[in-house]
Amino acid sequence: MREPNEERAIADVVARLTIRYPSLDPAQIAAAVGHVHAHFESCTVRDYVPLLVERHVHRDLESLRAIPV
Template sequence: MTGDDELLQIEQVIERLTTRYPAASPGDIEHTVRTVHKRLAECRIRDFVPLLVEKTARRELSDRAAVQAKGDLVL
């Protein structure tokens, strides 16, 4: 996988997660994805980086949504 392919896939991850989490701000989703992507910058094998980024970002966004929903119930 080339660096351009990886960046294109990361952009697609952002689009998918923006659709999946409409209550989250697109900027927050993009920030989360790019932060996770930076954490994997030193990985030597790049083929699965976009998949790992998506899974990790999805988990982080789901956790935030759950905490926010729980907080909304308390109000």
């Protein structure tokens, strides 16, 4: 079950990633965070979920940045 603190932490993750990747659409970043966050839904220990979500999405966004356009 998600707690209000976790929801706030996930919103902070979206904000940090939006600042870090200004060339990307903030809605895409929020969707990516939501998608990864959903994968942790069944975790019983929730303390590190926001951190893990941020690391996963950051890694994914970095790999997108590495692809030449």
